[in-house]
Every structure is written in C-alpha cells, then in structure tokens.
Amino acid sequence: MVGPRWGAIVRVxxxxxxxxxxxxxxxxxxxxxxxxxCRSITEVFRAVEGYEADYGVVPVENSLEGPVGETLDNxxxxxxxxxxxxEARISLVLAGRRGAPRLYGHPHALREAARxxxxxxxxxxxxxxxxxxxxxxRAAEEGALCVCSHRAAAAHGLEVxxxxxEDGPNYTRFIALAWRDQPERxxxxxxxxxxxxxxxxxxxxxxxxxxxxxxxxxxxxxxxHGKPWHYNFYIDMEGSRLDERVAEALEExxxxxxxxRVLGSYPVLRGP
Amino acid sequence: MVGPRWGAIVRVxxxxxxxxxxxxxxxxxxxxxxxxxCRSITEVFRAVEGYEADYGVVPVENSLEGPVGETLDNxxxxxxxxxxxxEARISLVLAGRRGAPRLYGHPHALREAARxxxxxxxxxxxxxxxxxxxxxxRAAEEGALCVCSHRAAAAHGLEVxxxxxEDGPNYTRFIALAWRDQPERxxxxxxxxxxxxxxxxxxxxxxxxxxxxxxxxxxxxxxxHGKPWHYNFYIDMEGSRLDERVAEALEExxxxxxxxRVLGSYPVLRGP
Numbered sequence: 290m291v292g293p294r295w296g297a298i299v300r301v302x303x304x305x306x307x308x309x310x311x312x313x314x315x316x317x318x319x320x321x322x323x324x325x326x327c328r329s330i331t332e333v334f335r336a337v338e339g340y341e342a343d344y345g346v347v348p349v350e351n352s353l354e355g356p357v358g359e360t361l362d363n364x365x366x367x368x369x370x371x372x373x374x375x376e377a378r379i380s381l382v383l384a385g386r387r388g389a390p391r392l393y394g395h396p397h398a399l400r401e402a403a404r405x406x407x408x409x410x411x412x413x414x415x416x417x418x419x420x421x422x423x424x425x426x427r428a429a430e431e432g433a434l435c436v437c438s439h440r441a442a443a444a445h446g447l448e449v450x451x452x453x454x455e456d457g458p459n460y461t462r463f464i465a466l467a468w469r470d471q472p473e474r475x476x477x478x479x480x481x482x483x484x485x486x487x488x489x490x491x492x493x494x495x496x497x498x499x500x501x502x503x504x505x506x507x508x509x510x511x512x513x514h515g516k517p518w519h520y521n522f523y524i525d526m527e528g529s530r531l532d533e534r535v536a537e538a539l540e541e542x543x544x545x546x547x548x549x550r551v552l553g554s555y556p557v558l559r560g561p
Numbered sequence: 562m563v564g565p566r567w568g569a570i571v572r573v574x575x576x577x578x579x580x581x582x583x584x585x586x587x588x589x590x591x592x593x594x595x596x597x598x599c600r601s602i603t604e605v606f607r608a609v610e611g612y613e614a615d616y617g618v619v620p621v622e623n624s625l626e627g628p629v630g631e632t633l634d635n636x637x638x639x640x641x642x643x644x645x646x647x648e649a650r651i652s653l654v655l656a657g658r659r660g661a662p663r664l665y666g667h668p669h670a671l672r673e674a675a676r677x678x679x680x681x682x683x684x685x686x687x688x689x690x691x692x693x694x695x696x697x698x699r700a701a702e703e704g705a706l707c708v709c710s711h712r713a714a715a716a717h718g719l720e721v722x723x724x725x726x727e728d729g730p731n732y733t734r735f736i737a738l739a740w741r742d743q744p745e746r747x748x749x750x751x752x753x754x755x756x757x758x759x760x761x762x763x764x765x766x767x768x769x770x771x772x773x774x775x776x777x778x779x780x781x782x783x784x785x786h787g788k789p790w791h792y793n794f795y796i797d798m799e800g801s802r803l804d805e806r807v808a809e810a811l812e813e814x815x816x817x818x819x820x821x822r823v824l825g826s827y828p829v830l831r832g833p
Contacts, residue, residue: 499761
C-alpha cells in the first residue's frame, strides 16, 4: 500500500483483462481499491489523465525482454508522474487442453518461454495476443493451450500442464502513474531527456551524475516518432530529487540537454 | 551489392517468408544471390554460423519501435560480424477483404499503423503474426485483412484498400551478417559492451569517444538473460575501426569495460 486513502476508495486503472500480472501488481500496490481493467497501456494513461482513475498501473520493463515501448512513449507524451514501482518475479505456466494445435500468449511471454515451448509443445502454432490473461481467456474459449499465470489458468478453469516454463529468472517492473509523485519517499528517480546529435553529447549529459556519485540503474534510448534516428533517453537513478546530490546532478544535466523532465521520485516495492 | 561474388553464387539467408521487407533488403544488399527464407531471426544466425548461407539479413532497428531484441540477443551470443547495413523507408498497405472481422500483422507493423487502423478498420480484431508476409499469407488463406508491403499483397492476390497506413515516417535498418566484416569500407562501427554497476561507469566508458570526437549514432541497453537488471550496451558510432581515432577510443573504452566486442565496421546503404 503506497497511497493515502482515508475515507474514499481509490480507483486504480490497470492493463487488463482481469487476472493479468498487472492486475496482481495493482492489488499489491493499492490493496482494497476499486480496480478498472483497461484494454491497452495507452488506455490506462488516458484513464488517469481524465480523472477516471486516481492511479494507473502498467508494466515498464522486463528483465528478459527489456523496456515496454508503449509505456515509455506514453510517459513522454503525457504529463503524468511515476508514483511508485513494484518489481515482481513472473512465473509462467503452460495450461489448457493437452495436444491442442494452437497456443496463445503475450508476445513477451512467448519469447520468455520459447525454449521450454519448443520442448513441451513442439510444432504447436503460437499466436500472440495482448496479455497473458487474454491468452487464458482464448484458450478456454477455443480449447487451446496458453502461457499465463497460475491465477489466470485457475480463473478460466484451465488445467496446468507445466510450471515455471520461463527460460530464466524473469522479473517485471510495474509502475503506478498519477498526477503527482512521492519525492519524500523516493528511493528512485526517473527522467526523460534528449541531447544534440553531436560527438560527446551523451557523455556530457552523464558527467554530472558521475561527479555527484549518483548511480544510474537503467538507461534506455527510444526513437522519437517523426524524427527517424533521433532518440529520447529514459534514465533511472538511485535516490530522490529531494536529495541534494541528485538535485544538483539533475540541474546540471538539464543545462546540457535539449530538455529534461523528471518523471518522479518514488518508492520501489519488491514482490510478489 | 556489397560482397565479392566472382564465379560462385552467394547464398543469403533472410527472415522470411518470401516477400517480407527483409527479403527486399536481402535483394538490395546482394542482388542475384540465392535467397534462403528462414522462419526466425535466430534461424538466420544459425544458417550463417553453420555455413549453410554466406550471409544473413535481419532487421536490427526500426525508427518507430526501436531495436529488435532477438537480433541484439543473437549478436551477443554468436561470433558473427556485421558485414553491411541498409536503411530503408517502410511503407505499409492495408490489404485483403473489405469488411473482414480479423486483421493480421507483425506486432511492430500493427503498432506503427495503430492510429490509421483505428480509423480504417475500427473494431476489427488484430492478430499478431511473425512477419508482414506471413500476415499476407494468412489474410489470403482466410479471407481476412492484413498490414503488409505492396509486394506481399500483390504476391498473395490481395486487394490494396489503403496505402501508407503507417502513422509517421518509418525507417528500418537491416544488417547483413557474416563471419567477417568490411573495416576498409566501414562508415559505421558497432560494438557490444558492459560496465560495472557503480556510479559513473557508463560515463567513464563514453569518455574516450567524446575525447576522440567519435560521434555515437545509437546506444541501446538490453537486459542480460539470467542477470536481472544488468545490461549489455549496443553502441553504433561513425567511422571504421581502421580510423585512428575510432581505434584509440575503442582501445581506451575496452579498458573501462567488463568486456567489449567489435561487431564490425561496415558500409551503410540507403534505399530503396
């Protein structure tokens, strides 16, 4: 539980459908809330922007597959903040009707379990759908196979044929979006920034973080739509923007950037 | 045409099926070759590694969707080099049977055309498949819709319902893989490297490139499988590793890294 909720029930939009991993993350971050299933990551952002939800929960990075592009793009194009994060180990099961010719899964889940599926379900057609819980729903409807969570398999009455089918330790970081962040509890700070296309520009941007001893936990570049081969950088660092050395590093980096927006300083919960 | 082929026909593996954008890139890079369609990017790497093909052609980065994870992971896990690159503008068409309830596309293509599809095919179920040409094949087989190239639509006898359905200018960079690179023609050099998880490590890695005036064109971090929240960095820079300042920057960066492998120095073609 990361937010104040004296009296009113908080409304939390999440990437659905129900029983998705993001649903579980939303329950962990905001227990006892009213949960609103959205059909896409963009829809979660829209729900919070339009005050239909107080918070939104979406995946932002997976330890096998990297960043979630749709989340990064929406962080750049909206003014929402990161209010909290949750890192959870993801365990996938193979479920459904044994011997079925088709298998549903989220594209990331299919890649994360690729080698296990070659062995467990050789020659089975793999169909990518929008989420692991959608995969379970389809498998139940059509008598097919799927890769999903234990909970989604149970919710759709599917038999679990194999556990832990992911090819390696697999963590996903989820973030809670809101109109405000929690700098006072900020163990991590996230920014979006961009630098000129010239020698040394990224190096000069990073200099203040090195000189102030701020540890960068993640740096992703993401193409800017409409400007081929130009990039925004998404950078996570340890500490809050209320910490003096983080604040000074951010101020100096801002002067060396084309723009620099602080997405938030926030606590990071560990799961499941 | 980038490779020598006096006498023998070169064999070029590509991410198929036939008429994919990668097929067109392979024809542009190696005209008159024998083309071998592979079912996955990993299979293309395997074909070159196992001498079943002289070269392999795969997509590596898209200007809307960013890097192709499967290509980056295989570059890290094999010893193949980048022999040449091609940057091509991708134009997508909506094709197939008007009014069909289902639409096939590569996940990247579906995202790249998302807004156009909301308008042109509202409420139509979107199903992700392994390539744009596979989408065309499915659409022809089932009387469905698809997002693909003009050429794939024509090859499968599909009616083109709308042109240029991508939401913005959309370029993809393809690379040709081989056991050797072309440093003497290298206008670009690619490396994979990693740094310790401590403050300033990435900054110190980039310092030699800045001090030698080497312009970095791209930097992507990619999770290391089995080591959650640890990353390899994929860096493209201008110039050949035969250029003195590139060679010196690489040597100094190597000393500051956990490891540094030069993927190759190679020419970049622009097309189509």
